Amino acid sequence: MSLVTLENVSKKYDDLLALDRVSLKVDPGEFVCLLGASGCGKSTLLSLVAGLDGITGGTLDTGGRKVSLMFQEAALFPWLSVRGNVELPLRLQGVSRPERRKRAEELLAIVRLSGFADKRPHELSGGMRQRVALARALAQDADILLMDEPFGALDAMTRDILHDELERIWREQSLTVLFVTHNVREAVRLGDRVILLSSRPGRVIEDYAITHERPRRIDSPEVAGQAAEITDRLRAEVARHAH
Protein backbone atom coordinates (compact mmCIF):
# COMPACT_ATOMS: atom_id res chain seq x y z
CA MET A 1 0.00 0.00 0.00
CA SER A 2 1.62 3.24 -1.14
CA LEU A 3 1.48 6.37 0.95
CA VAL A 4 1.50 8.63 -2.08
CA THR A 5 0.23 7.65 -5.49
CA LEU A 6 0.41 9.94 -8.49
CA GLU A 7 -1.13 8.77 -11.73
CA ASN A 8 -0.66 10.82 -14.88
CA VAL A 9 -0.56 14.00 -12.82
CA SER A 10 -0.33 17.18 -14.90
CA LYS A 11 0.00 20.76 -13.78
CA LYS A 12 -0.60 23.67 -16.10
CA TYR A 13 -0.10 27.33 -15.25
CA ASP A 14 -2.05 29.29 -17.85
CA ASP A 15 -0.37 28.01 -21.02
CA LEU A 16 2.79 26.71 -19.35
CA LEU A 17 2.83 22.97 -18.80
CA ALA A 18 4.93 22.39 -15.66
CA LEU A 19 4.28 18.69 -15.14
CA ASP A 20 3.19 16.26 -17.81
CA ARG A 21 1.55 12.94 -16.87
CA VAL A 22 3.80 12.16 -13.92
CA SER A 23 3.20 8.78 -12.32
CA LEU A 24 4.90 7.95 -9.05
CA LYS A 25 4.42 5.78 -5.98
CA VAL A 26 6.05 6.23 -2.60
CA ASP A 27 5.91 3.30 -0.19
CA PRO A 28 5.98 3.55 3.61
CA GLY A 29 9.50 3.98 4.92
CA GLU A 30 10.92 4.77 1.50
CA PHE A 31 13.39 7.53 0.81
CA VAL A 32 12.64 8.81 -2.69
CA CYS A 33 14.70 11.52 -4.37
CA LEU A 34 13.33 13.62 -7.21
CA LEU A 35 16.12 14.82 -9.42
CA GLY A 36 16.04 17.20 -12.33
CA ALA A 37 17.50 20.30 -13.91
CA SER A 38 15.83 23.70 -13.70
CA GLY A 39 12.28 23.82 -14.97
CA CYS A 40 11.52 20.18 -14.27
CA GLY A 41 8.73 21.13 -11.91
CA LYS A 42 10.15 19.25 -8.92
CA SER A 43 9.15 21.97 -6.47
CA THR A 44 5.76 22.15 -8.14
CA LEU A 45 5.38 18.43 -7.59
CA LEU A 46 6.04 18.82 -3.87
CA SER A 47 3.53 21.67 -3.62
CA LEU A 48 0.93 19.44 -5.22
CA VAL A 49 1.62 16.54 -2.85
CA ALA A 50 1.57 18.97 0.09
CA GLY A 51 -1.81 20.22 -1.07
CA LEU A 52 -0.58 23.81 -1.41
CA ASP A 53 -1.62 23.80 -5.04
CA GLY A 54 -4.14 21.87 -7.13
CA ILE A 55 -3.47 19.47 -9.98
CA THR A 56 -4.91 20.13 -13.42
CA GLY A 57 -4.95 16.52 -14.65
CA GLY A 58 -4.65 12.92 -13.48
CA THR A 59 -5.08 11.70 -9.91
CA LEU A 60 -3.10 12.37 -6.79
CA ASP A 61 -3.85 10.24 -3.74
CA THR A 62 -2.29 10.68 -0.33
CA GLY A 63 -5.12 8.86 1.39
CA GLY A 64 -5.79 11.91 3.54
CA ARG A 65 -2.41 11.42 5.23
CA LYS A 66 -0.65 14.22 6.98
CA VAL A 67 2.13 15.81 4.98
CA SER A 68 4.91 18.07 6.13
CA LEU A 69 7.15 20.20 3.93
CA MET A 70 10.63 21.64 4.45
CA PHE A 71 12.16 24.33 2.26
CA GLN A 72 15.60 25.48 1.31
CA GLU A 73 15.26 28.27 3.87
CA ALA A 74 14.60 27.10 7.39
CA ALA A 75 11.94 29.85 7.59
CA LEU A 76 11.88 29.77 11.38
CA PHE A 77 9.87 32.51 13.05
CA PRO A 78 12.19 35.09 14.61
CA TRP A 79 9.73 36.05 17.33
CA LEU A 80 9.88 32.54 18.78
CA SER A 81 12.79 30.76 20.45
CA VAL A 82 14.08 27.51 19.00
CA ARG A 83 11.79 25.69 21.44
CA GLY A 84 8.86 27.92 20.50
CA ASN A 85 9.34 27.15 16.82
CA VAL A 86 9.39 23.41 17.44
CA GLU A 87 6.38 23.67 19.74
CA LEU A 88 4.32 25.70 17.27
CA PRO A 89 2.80 22.76 15.33
CA LEU A 90 1.88 21.15 18.66
CA ARG A 91 0.34 24.40 19.88
CA LEU A 92 -1.75 24.58 16.73
CA GLN A 93 -2.92 21.04 17.40
CA GLY A 94 -3.97 22.06 20.91
CA VAL A 95 -1.39 19.95 22.76
CA SER A 96 -1.11 20.97 26.41
CA ARG A 97 1.84 23.07 27.51
CA PRO A 98 3.74 20.47 29.61
CA GLU A 99 3.23 17.84 26.97
CA ARG A 100 4.44 19.96 24.08
CA ARG A 101 7.43 21.07 26.12
CA LYS A 102 8.35 17.44 26.67
CA ARG A 103 7.83 16.58 23.01
CA ALA A 104 9.93 19.56 21.90
CA GLU A 105 12.76 18.41 24.17
CA GLU A 106 12.60 14.96 22.56
CA LEU A 107 12.59 16.39 19.06
CA LEU A 108 15.50 18.72 19.77
CA ALA A 109 17.41 15.75 21.18
CA ILE A 110 16.73 13.87 17.94
CA VAL A 111 18.31 16.65 15.88
CA ARG A 112 21.06 17.03 18.51
CA LEU A 113 20.15 20.55 19.55
CA SER A 114 19.14 19.94 23.14
CA GLY A 115 21.28 22.73 24.50
CA PHE A 116 19.87 25.34 22.15
CA ALA A 117 16.18 25.36 23.09
CA ASP A 118 16.23 28.90 24.43
CA LYS A 119 18.28 30.42 21.63
CA ARG A 120 16.75 32.62 18.96
CA PRO A 121 16.91 31.35 15.36
CA HIS A 122 19.33 34.10 14.31
CA GLU A 123 21.82 32.89 16.91
CA LEU A 124 22.19 29.56 15.10
CA SER A 125 24.15 28.63 11.99
CA GLY A 126 22.38 27.74 8.73
CA GLY A 127 22.83 24.01 9.30
CA MET A 128 21.46 24.26 12.83
CA ARG A 129 18.45 26.26 11.67
CA GLN A 130 17.72 23.60 9.09
CA ARG A 131 17.79 20.98 11.85
CA VAL A 132 15.35 23.06 13.90
CA ALA A 133 13.14 23.18 10.80
CA LEU A 134 13.40 19.39 10.63
CA ALA A 135 12.40 19.12 14.29
CA ARG A 136 9.45 21.43 13.58
CA ALA A 137 8.44 19.26 10.63
CA LEU A 138 8.71 16.13 12.80
CA ALA A 139 6.52 17.83 15.41
CA GLN A 140 3.72 17.77 12.88
CA ASP A 141 3.86 13.99 13.19
CA ALA A 142 3.22 13.75 9.47
CA ASP A 143 3.16 10.48 7.57
CA ILE A 144 5.15 11.88 4.70
CA LEU A 145 8.02 14.34 4.91
CA LEU A 146 8.56 16.42 1.78
CA MET A 147 11.89 18.19 1.47
CA ASP A 148 12.51 20.86 -1.15
CA GLU A 149 16.28 21.16 -1.58
CA PRO A 150 16.67 21.48 2.17
CA PHE A 151 20.47 21.52 2.10
CA GLY A 152 20.86 23.58 -1.07
CA ALA A 153 22.08 26.68 0.73
CA LEU A 154 24.59 24.97 3.01
CA ASP A 155 28.33 24.54 2.61
CA ALA A 156 29.66 21.13 1.55
CA MET A 157 30.87 19.93 4.93
CA THR A 158 27.69 20.90 6.75
CA ARG A 159 25.71 19.22 3.99
CA ASP A 160 27.68 15.97 4.31
CA ILE A 161 27.11 15.86 8.03
CA LEU A 162 23.42 16.66 7.63
CA HIS A 163 23.13 13.80 5.14
CA ASP A 164 24.37 11.46 7.88
CA GLU A 165 21.95 13.06 10.32
CA LEU A 166 18.97 12.85 8.02
CA GLU A 167 19.74 9.23 7.18
CA ARG A 168 19.97 8.38 10.87
CA ILE A 169 16.72 10.18 11.75
CA TRP A 170 14.93 8.68 8.76
CA ARG A 171 15.96 5.21 9.94
CA GLU A 172 15.30 5.75 13.66
CA GLN A 173 11.94 7.47 13.14
CA SER A 174 10.82 5.23 10.23
CA LEU A 175 10.09 8.29 8.11
CA THR A 176 8.84 8.32 4.56
CA VAL A 177 10.68 11.00 2.64
CA LEU A 178 10.20 12.60 -0.76
CA PHE A 179 13.31 14.67 -1.33
CA VAL A 180 13.84 17.15 -4.15
CA THR A 181 17.33 18.09 -5.29
CA HIS A 182 19.35 19.02 -8.35
CA ASN A 183 22.49 17.52 -6.82
CA VAL A 184 22.96 14.05 -8.33
CA ARG A 185 25.39 12.78 -5.69
CA GLU A 186 23.11 13.96 -2.93
CA ALA A 187 20.25 12.03 -4.48
CA VAL A 188 22.32 8.84 -4.80
CA ARG A 189 23.77 9.33 -1.30
CA LEU A 190 20.32 9.52 0.30
CA GLY A 191 17.71 7.80 -1.84
CA ASP A 192 16.32 4.30 -2.01
CA ARG A 193 15.16 5.46 -5.42
CA VAL A 194 16.18 8.35 -7.59
CA ILE A 195 13.56 9.57 -10.00
CA LEU A 196 14.90 11.58 -12.88
CA LEU A 197 12.62 14.25 -14.33
CA SER A 198 12.86 15.93 -17.71
CA SER A 199 12.55 19.69 -17.99
CA ARG A 200 9.80 21.81 -19.58
CA PRO A 201 7.56 19.98 -19.14
CA GLY A 202 8.49 17.77 -16.20
CA ARG A 203 8.12 14.08 -16.99
CA VAL A 204 9.52 10.98 -15.31
CA ILE A 205 12.29 9.75 -17.58
CA GLU A 206 13.98 7.24 -15.30
CA ASP A 207 13.45 5.56 -11.95
CA TYR A 208 16.75 4.30 -10.52
CA ALA A 209 16.82 1.89 -7.60
CA ILE A 210 19.80 2.66 -5.36
CA THR A 211 20.80 -0.49 -3.54
CA HIS A 212 24.19 0.40 -2.04
CA GLU A 213 24.47 -0.55 1.57
CA ARG A 214 23.74 2.11 4.18
CA PRO A 215 25.13 4.08 5.80
CA ARG A 216 26.65 5.51 2.65
CA ARG A 217 29.29 8.10 2.03
CA ILE A 218 28.90 10.73 -0.64
CA ASP A 219 32.52 10.15 -1.75
CA SER A 220 32.36 6.36 -1.90
CA PRO A 221 33.15 4.77 -5.30
CA GLU A 222 29.68 3.18 -5.52
CA VAL A 223 27.86 6.44 -5.00
CA ALA A 224 30.22 8.30 -7.32
CA GLY A 225 29.87 5.65 -10.02
CA GLN A 226 26.11 5.62 -10.04
CA ALA A 227 26.01 9.41 -9.80
CA ALA A 228 28.19 9.63 -12.91
CA GLU A 229 25.78 7.42 -14.82
CA ILE A 230 22.78 9.50 -13.79
CA THR A 231 24.64 12.73 -14.49
CA ASP A 232 25.24 11.62 -18.08
CA ARG A 233 21.55 10.95 -18.51
CA LEU A 234 20.70 14.33 -16.95
CA ARG A 235 23.17 16.18 -19.18
CA ALA A 236 21.73 14.54 -22.25
CA GLU A 237 18.33 15.79 -21.14
CA VAL A 238 19.65 19.33 -20.55
CA ALA A 239 21.40 19.37 -23.93
CA ARG A 240 18.10 18.57 -25.61
CA HIS A 241 16.95 22.12 -24.73
CA ALA A 242 19.74 23.88 -26.63
CA HIS A 243 18.28 25.52 -29.69
Add this chain to the structure above:
Amino acid sequence: MPTNLPPTTVETPAQRTPNASEAAEVAGLDALELQPKRDKGNLGPRIWKSAWPKFLAIAIVLLVWQAAVWSEWKPIYVLPSPLTVFTDLGNVITTGDFWDGVRVTMTRAFTGFLLAVVIGTVVGALVSQFAPLRAAIGSLITGLQTMPSIMWFPLAILLFQLSESAILFVVVLGAAPSVANGLISGIDYVPRTWLRVGQVLGMRGFAKYRHLILPASLPSFISGLKQGWAFSWRSLMAGELLVIVPGALSIGVRMQQARDLSDSSLVISYIIVVLIIGILIDVLFNAADNSLRKRWGLLS
Protein backbone atom coordinates in the same frame (compact mmCIF):
# COMPACT_ATOMS: atom_id res chain seq x y z
CA MET B 1 31.90 3.35 10.14
CA PRO B 2 34.05 5.74 8.13
CA THR B 3 34.03 9.32 9.35
CA ASN B 4 35.09 12.53 7.70
CA LEU B 5 36.39 14.14 10.86
CA PRO B 6 38.41 12.89 13.79
CA PRO B 7 36.45 13.00 17.04
CA THR B 8 36.95 16.33 18.77
CA THR B 9 37.27 14.86 22.24
CA VAL B 10 39.72 12.27 23.48
CA GLU B 11 37.95 8.96 23.77
CA THR B 12 38.96 5.44 24.61
CA PRO B 13 38.51 3.05 21.68
CA ALA B 14 35.54 1.45 23.41
CA GLN B 15 33.68 4.74 23.48
CA ARG B 16 34.32 5.53 19.86
CA THR B 17 31.13 4.04 18.55
CA PRO B 18 29.87 5.32 15.19
CA ASN B 19 27.03 7.17 16.85
CA ALA B 20 29.28 8.88 19.36
CA SER B 21 31.68 10.07 16.70
CA GLU B 22 28.81 11.34 14.57
CA ALA B 23 27.48 13.20 17.56
CA ALA B 24 30.91 14.69 18.14
CA GLU B 25 31.09 15.79 14.50
CA VAL B 26 27.77 17.53 14.72
CA ALA B 27 28.53 19.15 18.05
CA GLY B 28 31.96 20.22 16.83
CA LEU B 29 30.56 21.77 13.67
CA ASP B 30 27.91 23.60 15.67
CA ALA B 31 30.53 24.96 18.03
CA LEU B 32 32.68 26.15 15.13
CA GLU B 33 29.84 27.81 13.28
CA LEU B 34 28.48 29.70 16.24
CA GLN B 35 30.02 33.10 16.66
CA PRO B 36 32.12 33.39 19.76
CA LYS B 37 30.61 35.82 22.23
CA ARG B 38 32.27 39.18 22.01
CA ASP B 39 32.89 41.26 25.06
CA LYS B 40 30.97 44.48 24.66
CA GLY B 41 33.32 46.38 26.98
CA ASN B 42 32.51 48.25 30.13
CA LEU B 43 29.29 50.16 30.56
CA GLY B 44 31.01 53.44 31.42
CA PRO B 45 33.08 53.85 28.22
CA ARG B 46 30.12 52.61 26.16
CA ILE B 47 27.79 55.28 27.52
CA TRP B 48 30.45 57.91 27.07
CA LYS B 49 30.96 56.81 23.46
CA SER B 50 27.33 57.43 22.60
CA ALA B 51 26.97 60.48 24.84
CA TRP B 52 29.81 62.76 23.86
CA PRO B 53 28.53 63.64 20.37
CA LYS B 54 25.22 64.67 21.94
CA PHE B 55 26.95 66.89 24.51
CA LEU B 56 29.07 68.39 21.79
CA ALA B 57 25.98 69.16 19.68
CA ILE B 58 24.26 70.83 22.63
CA ALA B 59 27.40 72.83 23.36
CA ILE B 60 27.58 74.05 19.75
CA VAL B 61 23.92 75.12 19.77
CA LEU B 62 24.40 77.01 23.02
CA LEU B 63 27.53 78.65 21.66
CA VAL B 64 25.82 79.81 18.47
CA TRP B 65 22.90 81.08 20.51
CA GLN B 66 25.20 82.96 22.88
CA ALA B 67 27.10 84.37 19.92
CA ALA B 68 23.82 85.66 18.47
CA VAL B 69 23.04 87.31 21.77
CA TRP B 70 26.51 88.88 21.96
CA SER B 71 26.21 90.20 18.45
CA GLU B 72 23.06 92.07 19.55
CA TRP B 73 21.27 90.80 16.47
CA LYS B 74 18.01 91.20 18.45
CA PRO B 75 17.31 93.19 21.61
CA ILE B 76 18.08 91.19 24.73
CA TYR B 77 14.39 91.10 25.85
CA VAL B 78 13.46 89.40 22.55
CA LEU B 79 16.40 87.01 22.38
CA PRO B 80 17.59 86.33 25.92
CA SER B 81 20.86 84.58 26.64
CA PRO B 82 21.01 80.82 27.36
CA LEU B 83 21.85 81.54 30.98
CA THR B 84 18.70 83.67 31.46
CA VAL B 85 16.54 81.05 29.80
CA PHE B 86 17.95 78.16 31.81
CA THR B 87 17.59 80.12 35.04
CA ASP B 88 13.93 80.80 34.16
CA LEU B 89 13.45 77.17 33.14
CA GLY B 90 14.92 76.04 36.45
CA ASN B 91 12.54 78.34 38.32
CA VAL B 92 9.53 77.18 36.32
CA ILE B 93 10.07 73.43 36.66
CA THR B 94 10.42 73.65 40.42
CA THR B 95 6.83 74.87 40.78
CA GLY B 96 3.96 72.43 41.32
CA ASP B 97 1.93 74.59 38.95
CA PHE B 98 4.20 73.67 36.06
CA TRP B 99 3.82 69.93 36.72
CA ASP B 100 0.03 70.37 36.79
CA GLY B 101 0.38 71.77 33.28
CA VAL B 102 2.56 68.85 32.22
CA ARG B 103 -0.05 66.49 33.65
CA VAL B 104 -2.87 68.11 31.68
CA THR B 105 -0.85 67.97 28.48
CA MET B 106 0.41 64.43 28.91
CA THR B 107 -3.04 63.15 29.86
CA ARG B 108 -4.35 64.58 26.60
CA ALA B 109 -1.42 63.18 24.68
CA PHE B 110 -1.81 59.65 26.04
CA THR B 111 -5.60 59.61 25.77
CA GLY B 112 -5.45 60.84 22.19
CA PHE B 113 -2.63 58.48 21.26
CA LEU B 114 -4.30 55.43 22.78
CA LEU B 115 -7.56 56.24 21.04
CA ALA B 116 -5.63 56.68 17.77
CA VAL B 117 -3.90 53.32 18.29
CA VAL B 118 -7.21 51.55 18.82
CA ILE B 119 -8.91 53.19 15.85
CA GLY B 120 -5.82 52.90 13.62
CA THR B 121 -5.39 49.22 14.44
CA VAL B 122 -9.02 48.37 13.74
CA VAL B 123 -9.05 50.35 10.50
CA GLY B 124 -5.68 48.92 9.43
CA ALA B 125 -6.78 45.35 10.12
CA LEU B 126 -10.02 45.84 8.20
CA VAL B 127 -8.34 47.51 5.23
CA SER B 128 -5.68 44.82 4.94
CA GLN B 129 -8.36 42.15 5.15
CA PHE B 130 -10.94 43.41 2.66
CA ALA B 131 -9.78 44.31 -0.82
CA PRO B 132 -12.75 46.58 -1.66
CA LEU B 133 -12.20 48.54 1.53
CA ARG B 134 -8.57 48.98 0.60
CA ALA B 135 -9.53 50.20 -2.85
CA ALA B 136 -12.01 52.58 -1.22
CA ILE B 137 -9.98 54.16 1.56
CA GLY B 138 -6.39 52.89 1.21
CA SER B 139 -5.13 56.02 -0.47
CA LEU B 140 -7.37 58.19 1.69
CA ILE B 141 -5.45 56.98 4.75
CA THR B 142 -2.17 58.03 3.19
CA GLY B 143 -3.77 61.32 2.19
CA LEU B 144 -4.86 61.96 5.75
CA GLN B 145 -1.34 61.26 6.90
CA THR B 146 0.07 64.09 4.80
CA MET B 147 -2.65 66.55 5.85
CA PRO B 148 -1.31 69.23 8.22
CA SER B 149 -3.26 68.69 11.40
CA ILE B 150 -3.70 72.38 12.02
CA MET B 151 -6.11 72.39 9.05
CA TRP B 152 -8.58 70.39 11.13
CA PHE B 153 -8.90 72.87 13.97
CA PRO B 154 -11.44 75.27 12.45
CA LEU B 155 -13.75 72.33 11.79
CA ALA B 156 -13.01 70.74 15.17
CA ILE B 157 -13.87 74.00 16.94
CA LEU B 158 -17.13 74.30 15.02
CA LEU B 159 -17.99 70.69 15.82
CA PHE B 160 -16.91 70.53 19.45
CA GLN B 161 -16.47 74.21 20.48
CA LEU B 162 -13.43 75.01 22.59
CA SER B 163 -13.33 71.73 24.42
CA GLU B 164 -11.12 68.75 25.14
CA SER B 165 -13.05 66.89 22.45
CA ALA B 166 -11.90 69.34 19.79
CA ILE B 167 -8.26 68.69 20.72
CA LEU B 168 -8.77 64.95 20.95
CA PHE B 169 -10.47 64.90 17.55
CA VAL B 170 -7.47 66.45 15.86
CA VAL B 171 -4.92 64.41 17.78
CA VAL B 172 -6.64 61.18 16.76
CA LEU B 173 -6.97 62.28 13.14
CA GLY B 174 -3.27 63.09 13.14
CA ALA B 175 -2.06 59.82 14.59
CA ALA B 176 -4.52 57.11 13.53
CA PRO B 177 -3.53 57.05 9.81
CA SER B 178 0.11 56.37 10.66
CA VAL B 179 -0.85 53.56 13.00
CA ALA B 180 -3.18 52.08 10.36
CA ASN B 181 -0.55 52.36 7.63
CA GLY B 182 2.09 50.76 9.83
CA LEU B 183 -0.14 47.76 10.39
CA ILE B 184 -1.21 47.53 6.75
CA SER B 185 2.33 47.54 5.39
CA GLY B 186 3.38 45.09 8.11
CA ILE B 187 0.69 42.67 7.00
CA ASP B 188 1.39 43.24 3.31
CA TYR B 189 5.07 42.48 3.65
CA VAL B 190 4.94 39.28 5.66
CA PRO B 191 7.59 37.20 3.82
CA ARG B 192 6.18 34.63 1.43
CA THR B 193 8.22 31.80 2.91
CA TRP B 194 6.63 32.41 6.31
CA LEU B 195 3.19 32.34 4.75
CA ARG B 196 4.09 29.03 3.12
CA VAL B 197 5.20 27.65 6.47
CA GLY B 198 1.89 28.81 7.93
CA GLN B 199 0.10 26.97 5.15
CA VAL B 200 2.14 23.80 5.71
CA LEU B 201 1.40 23.98 9.44
CA GLY B 202 -2.26 24.26 8.60
CA MET B 203 -2.82 27.77 10.01
CA ARG B 204 -6.16 29.21 9.17
CA GLY B 205 -8.38 32.08 10.24
CA PHE B 206 -7.75 33.38 13.74
CA ALA B 207 -4.79 31.05 14.41
CA LYS B 208 -3.06 32.40 11.32
CA TYR B 209 -3.41 35.95 12.66
CA ARG B 210 -2.47 35.04 16.20
CA HIS B 211 0.60 32.96 15.36
CA LEU B 212 1.83 34.42 12.09
CA ILE B 213 0.43 37.66 10.68
CA LEU B 214 0.39 39.77 13.85
CA PRO B 215 3.81 38.81 15.20
CA ALA B 216 5.31 39.07 11.73
CA SER B 217 3.95 42.59 11.22
CA LEU B 218 5.11 43.83 14.62
CA PRO B 219 8.25 45.73 13.48
CA SER B 220 6.27 47.74 10.95
CA PHE B 221 3.48 48.27 13.46
CA ILE B 222 5.95 49.69 15.97
CA SER B 223 7.28 52.09 13.33
CA GLY B 224 3.69 53.13 12.73
CA LEU B 225 3.17 53.73 16.44
CA LYS B 226 6.31 55.80 16.62
CA GLN B 227 5.29 57.94 13.68
CA GLY B 228 1.75 58.15 15.03
CA TRP B 229 3.07 59.43 18.32
CA ALA B 230 5.09 62.12 16.55
CA PHE B 231 1.99 63.26 14.64
CA SER B 232 -0.22 63.23 17.72
CA TRP B 233 2.31 65.20 19.73
CA ARG B 234 2.53 67.85 17.00
CA SER B 235 -1.22 68.03 16.64
CA LEU B 236 -1.59 68.36 20.38
CA MET B 237 0.84 71.27 20.59
CA ALA B 238 -0.93 73.06 17.76
CA GLY B 239 -4.24 72.34 19.49
CA GLU B 240 -3.12 73.68 22.84
CA LEU B 241 -2.12 76.98 21.26
CA LEU B 242 -5.42 77.33 19.35
CA VAL B 243 -8.03 75.68 21.53
CA ILE B 244 -7.86 77.20 24.98
CA VAL B 245 -10.11 75.16 27.24
CA PRO B 246 -11.08 77.20 30.29
CA GLY B 247 -9.46 75.94 33.49
CA ALA B 248 -6.97 73.62 31.77
CA LEU B 249 -3.60 75.32 32.11
CA SER B 250 -1.69 73.07 29.76
CA ILE B 251 1.85 73.62 28.53
CA GLY B 252 0.51 75.20 25.34
CA VAL B 253 -1.67 77.65 27.29
CA ARG B 254 1.21 78.61 29.54
CA MET B 255 3.38 79.24 26.52
CA GLN B 256 0.66 81.39 24.94
CA GLN B 257 0.41 83.37 28.18
CA ALA B 258 4.17 83.91 28.19
CA ARG B 259 3.93 85.24 24.65
CA ASP B 260 1.10 87.58 25.66
CA LEU B 261 3.42 88.93 28.35
CA SER B 262 6.26 89.18 25.79
CA ASP B 263 8.33 86.94 28.03
CA SER B 264 10.70 85.43 25.44
CA SER B 265 12.72 83.62 28.02
CA LEU B 266 9.66 81.74 29.25
CA VAL B 267 8.51 80.96 25.69
CA ILE B 268 11.91 79.43 24.94
CA SER B 269 11.76 77.54 28.24
CA TYR B 270 8.50 75.91 27.18
CA ILE B 271 9.92 75.10 23.77
CA ILE B 272 12.74 73.28 25.53
CA VAL B 273 10.24 71.44 27.75
CA VAL B 274 8.23 70.27 24.72
CA LEU B 275 11.41 69.24 22.95
CA ILE B 276 12.63 67.22 25.93
CA ILE B 277 9.29 65.44 26.35
CA GLY B 278 9.34 64.58 22.65
CA ILE B 279 12.87 63.22 22.88
CA LEU B 280 12.10 61.17 25.98
CA ILE B 281 9.11 59.48 24.36
CA ASP B 282 11.15 58.86 21.23
CA VAL B 283 13.81 57.17 23.36
CA LEU B 284 11.12 54.85 24.73
CA PHE B 285 9.92 53.90 21.24
CA ASN B 286 13.48 53.35 20.09
CA ALA B 287 14.17 51.14 23.08
CA ALA B 288 11.12 49.01 22.19
CA ASP B 289 12.16 48.93 18.55
CA ASN B 290 15.76 48.00 19.36
CA SER B 291 14.85 45.23 21.75
CA LEU B 292 12.57 43.74 19.11
CA ARG B 293 15.27 43.99 16.44
CA LYS B 294 17.74 42.38 18.76
CA ARG B 295 15.41 39.47 19.48
CA TRP B 296 14.79 39.02 15.77
CA GLY B 297 18.46 39.27 14.90
CA LEU B 298 17.98 42.32 12.68
CA LEU B 299 20.74 44.24 14.45
CA SER B 300 24.31 43.41 13.68
